[in-house]
Amino acid sequence: MTTTPTEASAVQDSRRADWxxxxxxxxxxxxxxxxxxxxxxxxxxNERIPVEEYEQLAKQWLxxxxxxxxxxxxxxxxxxxxxxxxxxxxxxxCLFDSRHTDYNAVKRSAGRDLVAEFVDACxxxxxxxxxxxxxxxxxxxxxxxxxxxxxARQRFVRYTxxxxxxxxxxxxQIDLLWYDVNWPLTPEAWESAxxxxxxxxxxxxxxxxxxxxxxxxxxxxxxxxxxPANGRMWEACMTFSDxxxxxxxxxxxxxxxxxxxxxxxxxxxxxxxxLLNISPRGDGSxxxxxxxxxxxxxxxxxxxxxxxxxATDAMKPDHSLFGTFTRRGNTxxxxxxxxxxxxxxxxxxxxxxxxxxxxxxxxxxxxxxxDRLILRNLPELTPDPLCTVFAxxxxxxxxxxxxxxxxxxxxxxxxxxxxPPGFMAIMENA
Numbered sequence: 001m002t003t004t005p006t007e008a009s010a011v012q013d014s015r016r017a018d019w020x021x022x023x024x025x026x027x028x029x030x031x032x033x034x035x036x037x038x039x040x041x042x043x044x045x046n047e048r049i050p051v052e053e054y055e056q057l058a059k060q061w062l063x064x065x066x067x068x069x070x071x072x073x074x075x076x077x078x079x080x081x082x083x084x085x086x087x088x089x090x091x092x093x094c095l096f097d098s099r100h101t102d103y104n105a106v107k108r109s110a111g112r113d114l115v116a117e118f119v120d121a122c123x124x125x126x127x128x129x130x131x132x133x134x135x136x137x138x139x140x141x142x143x144x145x146x147x148x149x150x151x152a153r154q155r156f157v158r159y160t161x162x163x164x165x166x167x168x169x170x171x172x173q174i175d176l177l178w179y180d181v182n183w184p185l186t187p188e189a190w191e192s193a194x195x196x197x198x199x200x201x202x203x204x205x206x207x208x209x210x211x212x213x214x215x216x217x218x219x220x221x222x223x224x225x226x227x228p229a230n231g232r233m234w235e236a237c238m239t240f241s242d243x244x245x246x247x248x249x250x251x252x253x254x255x256x257x258x259x260x261x262x263x264x265x266x267x268x269x270x271x272x273x274x275l276l277n278i279s280p281r282g283d284g285s286x287x288x289x290x291x292x293x294x295x296x297x298x299x300x301x302x303x304x305x306x307x308x309x310x311a312t313d314a315m316k317p318d319h320s321l322f323g324t325f326t327r328r329g330n331t332x333x334x335x336x337x338x339x340x341x342x343x344x345x346x347x348x349x350x351x352x353x354x355x356x357x358x359x360x361x362x363x364x365x366x367x368x369x370x371d372r373l374i375l376r377n378l379p380e381l382t383p384d385p386l387c388t389v390f391a392x393x394x395x396x397x398x399x400x401x402x403x404x405x406x407x408x409x410x411x412x413x414x415x416x417x418x419x420p421p422g423f424m425a426i427m428e429n430a
Contacts, residue, residue: 024081025079031085038281040244058093063283068117079308088163130176140156160195179208193214233271238263238275241255247279260297313329322340323338333390
């Protein structure tokens with residue numbers, strides 16, 4: 001049986017989606033009992049920790065009272081426009097109060113509704129509110145049994161729908177619902193279409209991702225930045241460290257500000273968003289390496305944000321040896337994070353270049369022959385240690401083709417027909 005999008009999302013309401021298309025940058029927060037344990041968010045499964053033993057972590061979880069405010073402030077200052085919190089990860093522990101289970105932060109741990117605190121913090125800083133919910137559940141007795149026992153499936157689906165209904169009812173307007181891992185059931189067995197109809201009835205403006213097995217509003221490539229071929233809205237979710245989404249002191253190779261900017265440029269080029277995870281500790285504190293990188297990125301976006309937020313037109317391919325391209329209309333923005341010195345040459349940029357300038361308006365000396373652009377008399381060192389941006393105005397929508405150059409220089413050879421016209425013009429006029 002083929003699953004189709006719900007009626008509400010089959011014809012996408014552009015007003016509902018506008019904010020997401022322009023957001024570009026969001027904060028993902030993986031936070032749960034695994035943050036206390038500090039050995040990866042899959043530790044309960046990977047280490048085969050019994051439910052009764054794992055439950056004891058709740059007694060050790062004492063989040064600082066202002067941690068969600070600190071995250072929201074950090075997100076806003078970093079240029080992030082929305083946040084997504086794991087309200088229940090695969091471990092089954094709920095960060096919110098519920099009438100369906102006492103396995104939650106209010107009854108077993110902090111004595112506080114951490115989702116309520118998170119939502120309030122988002123609103124106080126003017127960022128959109130996203131809630132993550134894992135369909136898979138290692139704690140619930142029917143979480144695995146539901147795949148082979150119809151009565152268990154019905155119980156677990158009622159439980160799942162009930163928790164999602166609480167999230168959609170108890171916290172005012174929610175802007176985004178982020179499902180994860182629909183194992184072990186099919187979308188039909190989860191009754192995903194009915195679930196999402198209920199969500200949209202309660203939250204008419206909400207955006208829903210594709211991980212309940214239904215296409216819905218946006219795609220979610222994970223740990224890679226790849227725009228969907230069908231032109232759908234999309235968001236790449238990425239870890240700040242090498243692998244773990246949850247906090248662990250074992251995974252300390254964090255991305256620096258330069259790498260984050262490179263990812264932002266790549267998603268901007270493809271018209272998508274970057275949802276970057278911060279992995280707080282159990283008390284809500286964030287590794288200093290993450291805070292430092294986000295502070296630097298936010299300062300850079302404060303100076304150069306137009307080349308990320310406003311550059312919404314695709315330009316393929318998106319990068320060269322020196323950096324990444326984004327585009328708006330007839331202007332290509334070249335985000336150079338590998339500075340070459342006083343001369344920078346790019347082959348394959350068309351149509352004709354009319355002007356080149358820095359973002360502050362200062363002109364840049366250049367020559368353009370065929371499809372080869374050369375920027376001349378640049379400073380020996382980059383003007384911006386993180387990333388220097390050139391605005392390149394062209395005669396039409398810019399295109400960059402860094403395909404293979406010729407290796408045989410005899411004009412009579414058949415390579416001629418596979419060579420970019422600009423190069424042929426140079427050869428014929430040499």
